[in-house]
Amino acid sequence: MLFIEIPAAILLGLALGLRGWGRADERTGTPAMDWVPILWLGGFTLCVLVVAVAFLCSAHPYAGAVQLLVAAVALIAVMNAWHEEYERAHPAPLPTCPTRAGVPCASSDPAVGR
Structure with missing residues (x-):
């Protein structure tokens, strides 16, 4: 079973690694959580657990x-x-400015914030 699981894990890792290429400049602001890698790895883990239980039984x-x-x-x-x-x-949120209480520090030049 390990001879089947090792190539499957390598292909899964390669597919998930290549999936993220080119997405750095797609959006500005805070991105949403990407659940695809978590679900794929969780499914792989569940399959390995099912095989383990089958072997133990x-x-x-x-x-x-x-x-x-x-x-x-x-x-x-x-x-x-x-x-x-x-x-x-x-x-993480921006630190507060020591000169202005409760206001996040930002650059005085608006062109830098883009």
């Missing part, structure tokens, strides 16, 4: 344990993808 404990380890690594990848998308969609 069919009296193959070592193969099931390896599948559980692969699922744990895939779950870490899902959480990392979610965290990156959350940070991209919710940027």
